[in-house]
């Protein structure tokens with residue numbers, strides 16, 4: 001019996017990320033289970049939830065650093081594994097030591113290691129080309145040769161985005177990449193990530209405690225709370241009804257000048273985390 005060859009349209013439908021029946025546990029503690037998520041190429045997913053709900057652990061699964069307890073996780077049709085050049089990773093911004101003997105372009109070059117380039121002359125040349133290209137994609141040419149420790153937090157974070165782009169990723173995994181950036185740099189960095197997904201059909205999973213800076217970019221939200229989760233558009237998930245069910249306490253979602261504000265009773269705020277553990281603005285009712 002012969003099977004028809006897959007045509008271009010069926011190849012292009014391969015999800016960038018797919019989780020099927022996924023369960024993740026540390027010992028006896030299950031963080032989440034029964035998670036089915038199919039992320040299309042070019043789709044922007046915000047991953048939200050309070051501290052400890054398993055957002056970073058989800059990224060670790062997709063990076064191949066953590067095995068699922070049950071189910072499957074695939075990237076562009078193949079099982080999640082470490083060193084996959086289809087996956088780019090953008091971590092939190094952390095200020096680097098001023099004395100660090102590393103130039104911006106060296107930081108970007110670290111993204112090449114573990115992928116497909118070796119150390120031969122041709123490889124070194126290829127390496128230089130991809131590093132330069134990634135630096136250009138984030139508009140960092142002017143400061144790429146400066147010591148990273150001398151750069152601002154926003155400049156460092158643009159270089160980290162470039163580092164994630166050197167492997168020409170099909171999926172960008174971002175773990176709170178806007179944390180500790182000012183508003184202008186939050187916009188700049190989220191714009192860069194968005195430009196990449198629009199220009200290259202790169203899927204984005206964006207872990208954040210603060211949805212408002214990326215709200216216009218988000219196609220769907222995965223909201224994790226204490227083993228419960230909801231997946232849908234922001235309009236479907238970010239509602240008083242859904243969040244109250246997830247947090248199992250009264251939560252009200254208000255729309256204020258295009259921003260989402262979560263309002264709860266004192267108890268609800270405690271459940272959410274008084275410092276805004278899910279990152280949305282919290283205000284107390286009397």
Ligand SMILES: Nc1ncnc2c1ncn2[C@@H]1O[C@H](COP(=O)(O)OP(=O)(O)OP(=O)(O)O)[C@@H](O)[C@H]1O
Nearest residue numbers: 026027031049050051052053054055056057058277
């Ligand atoms: N290697 C490990 N062994 C045991 N428990 C772990 C391990 N790594 C993480 N955990 C626990 O799993 C839970 C989820 O951690 P994770 O970092 O994924 O949460 P998160 O949603 O990203 O939280 P945050 O918003 O605080 O970054 C936490 O309670 C954490 O302590």
